[in-house]
Amino acid sequence: MHMATSELRGSSLKLTRIESVSADETVHHVDQLESEALDTFYEAVGGNRPITAAEIGLDAGDVIVGPEYYRVDLV
Template identity: 55%
Template sequence: MNMAASEYHRRSRHLERVESVTADETVRHVDQLDSDTLETVYEAVENDRPIPATEFGLEEGEIIVFTDYYRVNRA
């Protein structure tokens, strides 16, 4: 893996489907995302691919409610 690819994986996020969330977790509904972030989240879910964290303000550990619950994790 070259340095650029390594840096991308370190800074990217992956959406992991989760069954439920606890009351103390940060949850955002897709309606709260700007249109570019929403499109990127949709593509990431559909294609199981990472999201560049620096481009979209998704924080590691937060939950995005879409068709299911998805936790934002470091890729």
């Protein structure tokens, strides 16, 4: 079952470090994140804490690339 984006906005997410990305994945560079989402990203990575889709503005399955790749996963 596929949930609509609006249904996922309150879902708990985690950032999982990954080694590589396939060509069909949605990738966002950290420079593309809004400043609040960027702060949330760094806090989540540094503190290994869950986040919500509303905080980061991305969906489960999206990938964020900085110097490393992180996949946004449902908790």
